[in-house]
Amino acid sequence: MIPITYLAGQSVALFGLGGSGLATAKALVAGGAFVNAWDDSPAALDKASAEGIHLFDLHQADWSAFVALILAPGAPLTHPEPHWSAALASAAGVPIIGDIELFCRERAHVSPGAPMIAITGTNGKSTTTALIAHILRDAGIDVQLGGNIGTPILDLEPLSLERVQDRVYVVECSSFQIDLAPSLNPSVGVLLNLTPDHLDRHGTMENYATIKQRLVEASDFAVVGRDDDWCEAIFQYLKRAGHSVVGIANSRPNALASVCYEAGRLRRAFALPGLKTLEENLFDLARAPALRGAHNGQNAAAAFAACERLGLAHDEIGLGMRGFPGLAHRMEQIGRKGKVLFVNDSKATNADAAEKALESFDDIFWIAGGKAKAGGIDSLRPLFGKIAKAFLIGEAAPAFAATLEGAVACEQCGTLDAAVAAAARDAAASDAPEPVVLLSPACASYDQFANFEQRGDAFREQVLGLLAEDAVQGALF
Structure with a gap:
């Protein structure tokens, strides 16, 4: 933790008690500031209270007592309209800053x-x-x-x-x-x-x-x-x-x-x-x-x-x-099974993002689908020649199949585990020197998963299972 000592003995308002907001509140307290924190979420308030953070409904505050409002970056500062806490702070002439600003001021101070x-x-x-x-x-x-x-x-x-x-x-x-x-x-x-x-x-x-x-x-x-x-x-x-x-x-x-x-x-x-x-x-x-x-x-x-x-x-x-390993869910190379490379690009939640992965490989066994975004995958048509076969999942599968018809062979698999198994099977049978099983869905995840991270973790787990099976068979024979 970086204690914010330059505000020691002073009162600050803080709105937003998510991950960075809670960390900010703790850093301010550790540095000796008097923190008056609030959030619109009862669950966030309960968590902060359990962490010992002083809660105060900023709707009722005397803003003249505060030297700053520390605002969570998720709360609007200007558009489409200022968050209510930002409006109250501005009306009282209280500066509105965030956790990056606190770091910069503490850096200058110590x-x-x-x-x-x-x-x-x-x-x-x-x-x-x-x-x-x-x-x-x-x-x-x-x-x-x-x-x-x-x-x-x-x-x-x-x-x-x-x-x-x-x-x-x-x-x-x-x-x-x-x-x-x-x-x-x-x-x-x-x-x-x-x-x-x-x-x-x-x-x-x-x-x-x-x-x-x-x-x-x-x-x-x-x-x-x-x-x-x-x-x-x-x-x-x-x-x-x-x-x-x-x-x-x-x-x-x-x-x-x-x-x-x-x-x-x-x-x-x-x-x-x-x-x-x-x-x-x-x-x-x-x-x-x-x-x-x-x-x-x-x-x-x-x-x-x-x-x-x-x-x-x-x-x-x-x-x-x-030696850079890359980031999880961003063209993350999970491993190889024989000549087949498995790549987790679950972060690609729209066609523009999936385009980067499709441009990066040839002989692609593409796992795509989920909750479709506006425009679908028609913009990816110039890259269809790189796709050996598509394996479609989730709500978008029928629409994606219609777009791919006549250009790319595809299989509607429904679920991710079925798509991984089918793609791994067909990629292993390919004559290509380096076939790639690529999860780059061009869709949001929330028809079947809570977020893209959960979707990518599920893909990784299934691929590692396939690699483990290969290792066991190798040890037996």
């Missing part, structure tokens, strides 16, 4: 200069965050990984009062968290990409991009993707302002960048006055199985640039990339 790498973007930020943390850990650095990726930032190990450079905080930041962190000032700020997202919470794409820009604009050193117009504009703005910034590029034509992904490799592209563009090969991503696919090129380029900034040698970065 450990100025503590290294912090903050990562944001619409897509790929969890993979990039985990990859950076893995590379640094592999190089022997004390890494604290948290934020939007899972562990609340205030649940990490404390900021060091001495030898502050020995512990690096690697933090994934959502737009909601950035919006509540006006003092966010990472040592290295990474902005991967921007596409329309969460506009119900930010109002317009312009607002969304402005919030994301704050992270890199306030950083000591910025890494910015150049593959979309929004990020390209931010990159050019930072360059004009004289900010220390490098670009990364994946698909944008002729984007001169410090680290680019092209034809499966990371390379450096730069130009000197009067000379042609110079190039330097940095790393072959074919040596990093968990970073398969063009979409991981941008993630790897960002991680390379960030770790290089922290002083790691190129061979150290490459070694970390080779």
Whole structure:
């Protein structure tokens, strides 16, 4: 835990007692603040009370007594309208901040200069965050990984009062968290990409991009993707302002960048006055199985640039990339049964997400279906040639079968366990050199599972069962 000592002896309001909210309340109490916490959920209130957190209905509060409202990132700050607690705080002139802001202020208070790498973007930020943390850990650095990726930032190990450079905080930041962190000032700020997202919470794409820009604009050193117009504009703005910034590029034509992904490799592209563009090969991503696919090129380029900034040698970065295991449910390679590779991409809950996995493999025995999203899978039609056969599950199975008719052989399996068995059977009989059983459902999970994690765990369990059967048979014969 990171105690928030800079608020010792002061009263704060806190709304939202989920995972990060409860961690925040405990960190504030540990630092000596007087916490008045509330939530709209009776279950959350009961849990917080059992943890010894002081509860007070903020509807009835004297807001002049508070120095800040600590707002959970899930509660709207501005759109579609401010949460009632935010409206009350604003009316009383009380600053509204979040847990990332508390970390930044505590960092400035007790450990100025503590290294912090903050990562944001619409897509790929969890993979990039985990990859950076893995590379640094592999190089022997004390890494604290948290934020939007899972562990609340205030649940990490404390900021060091001495030898502050020995512990690096690697933090994934959502737009909601950035919006509540006006003092966010990472040592290295990474902005991967921007596409329309969460506009119900930010109002317009312009607002969304402005919030994301704050992270890199306030950083000591910025890494910015150049593959979309929004990020390209931010990159050019930072360059004009004289900010220390490098670009990364994946698909944008002729984007001169410090680290680019092209034809499966990371390379450096730069130009000197009067000379042609110079190039330097940095790393072959074919040596990093968990970073398969063009979409991981941008993630790897960002991680390379960030770790290089922290002083790691190129061979150290490459070694970390080779050993990166990937994230659970995101093109997670479970194992092999003979020549068949099993991949868990349960996080792909829509067609756009499934597209990345389909692009990354050939000879795919595709498990898809669940609770369909708008648009179905028709947008994936250009990739149908990569699919050897589809195994369909859940409510979407009939509609997906209709879309695939005449283009892809398919089998309506109903349940995931039936689909895994059928796909494993047919993949093993394939003549392809590396058939892939791929769970990338292009659907939500909640027709049969509570969430995509439960669906992915079920897939993993079934595959590991198949691998265990293979091991037993091998031992018998």
